[in-house]
Amino acid sequence: EPEVTQTPSHQVTQMGQEVILRCVPISNHLYFYWYRQILGQKVEFLVSFYNNEISEKSEIFDDQFSVERPDGSNFTLKIRSTKLEDSAMYFCASSEAFGQGTQYFGPGTRLTVL
Amino acid sequence: GQQLNQSPQSMFIQEGEDVSMNCTSSSIFNTWLWYKQDPGEGPVLLIALYKAGELTSNGRLTAQFGITRKDSFLNISASIPSDVGIYFCAGHTQGGSEKLVFGKGTKLTVNP
Numbered sequence A: 001e002p003e004v005t006q007t008p009s010h011q012v013t014q015m016g017q018e019v020i021l022r023c024v025p026i027s028n029h030l031y032f033y034w035y036r037q038i039l040g041q042k043v044e045f046l047v048s049f050y051n052n053e054i055s056e057k058s059e060i061f062d063d064q065f066s067v068e069r070p071d072g073s074n075f076t077l078k079i080r081s082t083k084l085e086d087s088a089m090y091f092c093a094s095s096e097a098f099g100q101g102t103q104y105f106g107p108g109t110r111l112t113v114l
Numbered sequence B: 001g002q003q004l005n006q007s008p009q010s011m012f013i014q015e016g017e018d019v020s021m022n023c024t025s026s027s028i029f030n031t032w033l034w035y036k037q038d039p040g041e042g043p044v045l046l047i048a049l050y051k052a053g054e055l056t057s058n059g060r061l062t063a064q065f066g067i068t069r070k071d072s073f074l075n076i077s078a079s080i081p082s083d084v085g086i087y088f089c090a091g092h093t094q095g096g097s098e099k100l101v102f103g104k105g106t107k108l109t110v111n112p
Helices: none
Strands: A005-007 A010-013 A019-024 A031-037 A044-050 A053-057 A065-068 A075-079 A088-095 A109-113 B005-007 B010-014 B019-024 B029-037 B044-049 B055-058 B061-065 B071-076 B085-093 B106-111
Touching: A005 A088, A010 A019, A019 A031, A019 A088, A019 A109, A044 A065, A044 A075, A075 A088, B010 B019, B019 B085, B019 B106, B029 B061, B029 B071, B044 B055, B044 B061, B044 B071, B071 B085
Parallel strands: A010 A109, B010 B106
Antiparallel strands: A005 A019, A019 A075, A031 A044, A031 A088, A044 A053, A065 A075, A088 A109, B005 B019, B019 B071, B029 B044, B029 B085, B055 B061, B061 B071, B085 B106
């Protein structure tokens, strides 16, 4: 069964460093998303991406965040200058259908900012 | 903003028991989705609901989309130890937003 994959599974970085989290969405899906989950809390939406541009973003997704689809299979989330409070699980998701389609999640990247 | 109130927060049950959990909101939702999350893993889709009143089963799981479009429940029958995990409800609100709004989760513990 097709699934969303994410790398790395765990990333440790120093405060102020840039990190890039990578995702390979399900191959026939057109809509891509990033969510984050701070330890013990609920999953929160960051951004949605379609047709090579951001279609929606939350207030969490400020100027230090960016997303890119650098080729036909990868979807990345870049955090330019990490802060301690960026420590969280970051989940990529994808969906096939337009707009409010069912989203399938990857296994996540645990980001630890020291 | 849109909030999903999920209850109960946690449940401790014996293997073989049935389980029920629900989500409510003051806002109308266009879809309801139920996910299960194991520790250190991503949410895994269990059931997706698209129409008010819809009742859908997936093995021992049954979920319904409330008629008012403001609530949903998930039932698990004859629980087994591998049902342990955190169950999240999530949904899309009116207005066409693509973001999924998540509940805070129900942590299920099954004692063998």
